[in-house]
Amino acid sequence: MLEIFDGPVPVEEILVRWYRDEAGSNYGAYIPFIGTIRDEDEISGLSFDIYEPILESWFTAWQERAREAGAILKMAHSRGDVPLHTSSYVAAVFSPKRKVALKMINDFVEDFKASAPIWKYDLKDGKRLYAADRSTPISGSGLLGE
Amino acid sequence: MVRVEFLGPIQKEALEVEAATLRDVAAALQNDEEVKDWLESCAVAVNDTLVKSLDTELKSGDKVSLLPPVCGG
Helix, strand or coil, X not given: CEXXXXXXXXXXXXXXXXXXXXXXXXXXXXXXXXXXCCCCCCCXXXXXXXXXXXXXHHHHHHHHHHHHCCCEEEEEEEEEEEECXXXXXXXXXXXXXXXXXXXXXXXXXXXXXXXXXXXXXXXXXXXXXXXXXXXXXXXXXXXXXX | CEEEEECCCCCCCCEEECCCEHHHHXXXXXXXXXXXXXXXXXXXXXXXXXXXXXXXXXXXXXXXXXXXXXXXX
16 A cells, blocks of 8 residues: 655554454554654755656565565655655555564665655755765666766 | 657656657757757657667657656665
């Protein structure tokens, strides 16, 4: 399940809804990761662009990987502006036992950071500034510069 | 003609380019002052699938997307 929200992700609603949705699924572990906007570098918030077609295919491949491990993955992300101290990202793994879920949430979030087609901007002094120095080229980048 | 789209922070309108392979798209963009500095850091998708070869064949109506460095979360 992939959910996109305009503005902050409604964390409490999501965590409870996902918990309830899987309450009867016999998973012993529910491991969420929540990303919250910190007050740093005088920003008033962050902002995001998303390219949904490739985000969806990337997430579908991860769902298949989770299924092979007997687990499921859920993810929610913001589009547009997200103020300080609200959240832009929630991901969660459900699995029969905790070790699979703990490893998978780490691997999933790492690959998310490196591969998911989402672009981050700092909101600062009324401007929307691409966070170039915190961004990672997707594997295989540079093809057209050869 | 193929359509070339620039995603995220690349502030540029889509282009129509005559191209038989991605190599032709690369040649066209390397001469484009607005976009050439992005080429070293961008991934490339054809019809929303990431590709890794300049020999990737293109046909009229295909969509080529440039994806600059990402940072979700």
